[in-house]
Amino acid sequence: MVSEQDRKNAINRIQREELAQLTKDLVDIPSPTGSEKAIGEFILSWYSRHGIKALRQEINPERVNAVGILDGRSDGVSLTINGHMDTSYTGTEEDRMFCRALEPDSDLKGAVRDGKVFGLGASNMKSGLAAFMVAGKAIRESGVALKGDLILAAVAGEISRTPIGPYQSEAYRGEGTGTIHLLTHGVQSDYAIVADRSGHSIVWAQNGVAQFKISTFGDPHAAWGVTREEKSPEASSAILKMIKVLQAVDSWAGEFERAHVYASPHGPLVPKVNIGSIQGGAPFRPNYYPGVCSIYVDVRTPPELRPVQVQRELRAVLANLGIEYEMEMYASRMGYEAKQVGSVIKVLEESYQSLFGKKTPTPTGVHASIWTDTNIYNEMGIPACKFGLGGGRWKFRSEQIEIEDIYQAAQVYVLAALEICNWDKPQP
Numbered sequence: 001m002v003s004e005q006d007r008k009n010a011i012n013r014i015q016r017e018e019l020a021q022l023t024k025d026l027v028d029i030p031s032p033t034g035s036e037k038a039i040g041e042f043i044l045s046w047y048s049r050h051g052i053k054a055l056r057q058e059i060n061p062e063r064v065n066a067v068g069i070l071d072g073r074s075d076g077v078s079l080t081i082n083g084h085m086d087t088s089y090t091g092t093e094e095d096r097m098f099c100r101a102l103e104p105d106s107d108l109k110g111a112v113r114d115g116k117v118f119g120l121g122a123s124n125m126k127s128g129l130a131a132f133m134v135a136g137k138a139i140r141e142s143g144v145a146l147k148g149d150l151i152l153a154a155v156a157g158e159i160s161r162t163p164i165g166p167y168q169s170e171a172y173r174g175e176g177t178g179t180i181h182l183l184t185h186g187v188q189s190d191y192a193i194v195a196d197r198s199g200h201s202i203v204w205a206q207n208g209v210a211q212f213k214i215s216t217f218g219d220p221h222a223a224w225g226v227t228r229e230e231k232s233p234e235a236s237s238a239i240l241k242m243i244k245v246l247q248a249v250d251s252w253a254g255e256f257e258r259a260h261v262y263a264s265p266h267g268p269l270v271p272k273v274n275i276g277s278i279q280g281g282a283p284f285r286p287n288y289y290p291g292v293c294s295i296y297v298d299v300r301t302p303p304e305l306r307p308v309q310v311q312r313e314l315r316a317v318l319a320n321l322g323i324e325y326e327m328e329m330y331a332s333r334m335g336y337e338a339k340q341v342g343s344v345i346k347v348l349e350e351s352y353q354s355l356f357g358k359k360t361p362t363p364t365g366v367h368a369s370i371w372t373d374t375n376i377y378n379e380m381g382i383p384a385c386k387f388g389l390g391g392g393r394w395k396f397r398s399e400q401i402e403i404e405d406i407y408q409a410a411q412v413y414v415l416a417a418l419e420i421c422n423w424d425k426p427q428p
Helices: 002-013 015-029 039-050 093-097 122-140 175-186 238-259 307-319 341-357 374-379 403-420
Strands: 054-059 062-071 079-084 111-113 117-121 150-155 191-196 208-217 263-265 267-269 272-280 292-301 325-333 385-388 400-401
Touching: 002 054, 002 122, 002 403, 015 039, 015 111, 015 117, 015 122, 015 208, 039 062, 039 122, 039 150, 062 122, 062 175, 079 122, 079 175, 079 292, 079 403, 111 208, 117 122, 117 403, 122 150, 122 400, 150 175, 175 374, 191 341, 191 403, 208 238, 208 307, 238 272, 238 292, 238 307, 272 385, 292 307, 292 374, 307 325, 341 385, 341 403, 374 385, 385 403
Parallel strands: 079 150, 079 191, 191 385
Antiparallel strands: 054 062, 062 150, 111 117, 117 400, 208 292, 208 325, 263 267, 272 292
16 A cells, blocks of 8 residues: 555655646647657657656657656556647648638747646647656656556557548558557556546546548539530539538438437447538639549447448438449547446546545546547557546647646546556456
């Protein structure tokens, strides 16, 4: 057992100023999906400077996982605290695909003021990385012995970016890339806490995802010279055909979302269908009927619903239209409700209660109805839940996070790690 004095000793080593500065330092290192090497090397160096064993996992020349390990005595339970290094936006001109306007680059840099840290990735989730890094440092400096290993895993590639069509580089390989590499290359533990955003709520059921490309086809020829009666635009234009597909998919989306709400122990998980992109025709030659039009559909699926079931539903909807189409499912990730994670949830809840005199907040749909690396752990049989910070947008891409939010999370990580990593190892 860890004494109350040992707990206080470790907690007292956490400093708000250090957390704020480290978050700012991490924000100042650009780390779009596919380019996490620089921030990973910074984190590895930070581990080494603070007496934490650093393990570098190279995914490819521009991508690494940065892992810190506090070795236990090998007679106890091991715990991983996991967080991703890549950011929601790239910080480049590519972001114009998402934003009507872009704030100046200076607003993407890290800044500390008014009790907050600002910048691209401040809340999602470089503050979370800072929180568990400093928590690990506090435990090491406290001198408290651990029975089991504490693993601090800063991973590449969690943001929802998927290779499709011409978008095939590492910049589009997110949604679990780093954590899959982590777990299939030797860095495993008995339990895991994913430090992704949760507003200090505890989440142990997460949605899955399926993504689809749906294409319609027309007759590409010059639009002039014939009347509508002689040659119907609806017969020639892939875009006009796609309008019927869009209406059918949107109508089905409402039915799907109502039918597949998942009653998890911590509240409802809300499924979601989003038509996220449309491409058709040639902007430089609009006098021609478009021969191909494609839409890209993201479906967030509840635990236990397999992506192939969603594919069948979509095919049934489109079959009723009498329109030639092609459909490709190009992403598929299952959702999960964690099993055998109750003891970790109990520790997180009790740690939060002892520190702040109140229960952890109830998860909101924003924090519970998404996909995170929590699902990768549960898919591989490692009981995992999510406990992370809050924060949110400041400008179009830049984010903000309260320093107190980071400080509170770091304290919870310290107490949870001290407790879990001193459980006796289960007997065979």
